[in-house]
Amino acid sequence: xxxFWLTLYVLVWPVLxxxxxxxxxxxxxxxxxxxxxxxxxxI
Numbered sequence: 001x002x003x004f005w006l007t008l009y010v011l012v013w014p015v016l017x018x019x020x021x022x023x024x025x026x027x028x029x030x031x032x033x034x035x036x037x038x039x040x041x042x043i
Contacts, residue, residue: 035042 032042
């Protein structure tokens with residue numbers, strides 16, 4: 001049974017990383033699009 005939990009633990013990290021990265025990218029894209037529509041730079 002410990003092999004199951006170890007496998008699950010190892011496979012959960014890529015899912016958490018992908019979720020976090022997708023939140024960051026969506027936020028960045030939203031801010032970039034808003035800045036572009038307002039005619040200013042994002043920096």
